[in-house]
Amino acid sequence: MALIIQKYGGTSVGDLERIENVAKRVIRSVEQGNDLVVVVSAMSGETNRLIGLAEAISAKPDPRELDVLVSTGEQVTIALLCMTLKKLGQDARSYTGAQVRFLTDNAYNKARIKQIDDLHIRDDLAKGRVVVVAGFQGVDEAGNITTLGRGGSDTSAVALAAALKADECQIYTDVDGVYTTDPRVVPSATRLATVTYEEMLELASLGAKVLQIRSVEFASKYKVPLRVLSSFEDGPGTLITTEDKSMEQALISGIAFNRDEAQITVSGVPDQPGAAYKVIGPIGEANIEVDMIVQNTATDGTTTDFTFTVHRNDYDKAMDITQATAKELGARDVKGDTKIVKVSLVGVGMRSHAGIASSMFEALAKEGINIRMISTSEIKISVVIDEKYLELSVRALHEKFELAESA
């Protein structure tokens, strides 16, 4: 008998028919002999409807009251799912975040989980009940309702799995797993049977939006086996877990890409201690997130060049700030480009294999694709190229690393 946490997102519980499908899926798992705890999101559209009401009152609605408001979304879903389970003959019991209790800090709208009580849940499971928990929400020490921020239901599920020491945390979504790359770009992209937490983190943060990054971090920290599955069709999905030394590890797990970035280059910055801070600092202070940062050794010995990328929505603001900074620092020039794309190879296997980078660069060179920036980590190589080469580069790399047959 295994203890399974299942999490269903807003699309999976979007209407009563879908909720009934979820209930049937839950019951199937119970019939296979499992104990089930189910975490659900608000019905799709509901959170946006509630936020719309709040924003019609004020552009900056009170954060505490916003959490009181939006947390009703999941509360509706837990009740409807339990009613459906009971109608189908399966005993079930719902819990809001406050009832579980999902203790968080007091950071309204983006609270962090501190502790989870499992008393009620264990008691219900022992009585043969399915436990249904509202995702995304918690309660602080003083009893105020908090939310974990959008998409936080994945994190709720993983945190519950960790607290209950569940055998597996299953995240049901509208895709049937994690792919080697976007099948819309490369039709031969294949579903990965397994992937490591580290790879998933790189794939997720690079644009393969299957799972919330925070939930993967959490799963990795507590070694919770995480499985991504489709709530609309059957299949094994993709298991995200620790690296298994006994498995033959694929060299490369997948290719991620991100079309949302823009590039800014400051050249001729006097090369002195603190130069990087002076360039990047003001961007961070303006609450703009910087992704890649590249600095080349000063070739003339006195000045250096910085290039960094930001989200395209922040491009104009970041350019203004950088131009002011450049003037202050006496830099030579500021240039920017929004027609770029970042393409990344991800794979824990590359740690132990030399030559991945050169194979990557070779494949791109063969297609005549010029590389503008390179940034590497232990399990990832990212390049920034002209936007127009996106599809060409991803297909070339997918073929070069034989990903169509790797899964």
Added chain:
Amino acid sequence: MALIIQKYGGTSVGDLERIENVAKRVIRSVEQGNDLVVVVSAMSGETNRLIGLAEAISAKPDPRELDVLVSTGEQVTIALLCMTLKKLGQDARSYTGAQVRFLTDNAYNKARIKQIDDLHIRDDLAKGRVVVVAGFQGVDEAGNITTLGRGGSDTSAVALAAALKADECQIYTDVDGVYTTDPRVVPSATRLATVTYEEMLELASLGAKVLQIRSVEFASKYKVPLRVLSSFEDGPGTLITTEDKSMEQALISGIAFNRDEAQITVSGVPDQPGAAYKVIGPIGEANIEVDMIVQNTATDGTTTDFTFTVHRNDYDKAMDITQATAKELGARDVKGDTKIVKVSLVGVGMRSHAGIASSMFEALAKEGINIRMISTSEIKISVVIDEKYLELSVRALHEKFELAESA
């Protein structure tokens, strides 16, 4: 400085514009130097929408989950009202029933309040905050969400007023007070400045649907001064309070009527101990509420006649049951009529005045109205007459007891 509880129903908070009007009314009262605790219902239509979802799942949705579901309605309103108050510069804080905490028994869908914690509320009031509480809901000892049943928000407000020893509990609704009778029937009907709890109980239960009966009982028990006012226009409303000996008490406060009843008569029932129970018992067992019950002394010494009234919706079912009972008891006959109406005179003044009943009967006789049933209590006289005489009888009585000038 007075402590005021204000309660706003679903129509008063039906959209964001109305919520802003409520916020402004609350702020006006704060500016007059009062401490304010505001109890709100779900936005009009919301509770029905949620119940509709539940009933689409099952004709008999799980009661515990139904409370989890519908309690979200008020939770949305408290958040929206607090956001609006804060936007208008008034500090405010919302509480769900569980957060207050409104401790109830475990009777889902119709829970009874056992105790109210006032710790949070007193603390917030001391800090200059308006406290906004979700009506209609509570929490049981085990932390399960409960609701007080429909319309229970009035009861929440009165219970809070009792717990906090508030100076007044103001119920804002879509009428501007309690009238001597329905102004649609008698245009000269006047608003009562004051009315006693007992009178209000009779008036409410007889069809003047301004206040929930339970809330009036509660107010009476804890001597909470209750005021009914319009949330759409200004005015003093009607104050419901204990009988004031020093006041010159009006003979009659008002005339109530009820068009929703139907009458069933069983005649020729063998007159023996337990006959009443045998006739009425099966009706109660079928969960049909019986209003008036009249039994006449057996004139032939061996049989007796029973007449009782039920809601018209229950008439067919009650007839079937009664016919079966009559057969069993060997009664002579069962007759029924749905075209009846009950008209009642209500007034604490009638306790000390003889002759009210005869004045009433005289007024009806003068109009040629035949009385079918009579039932009396200390502060009420009810008659059942043909439905077609409703307006005529109410106008005749309103004139007879000079109610147009009494308020």
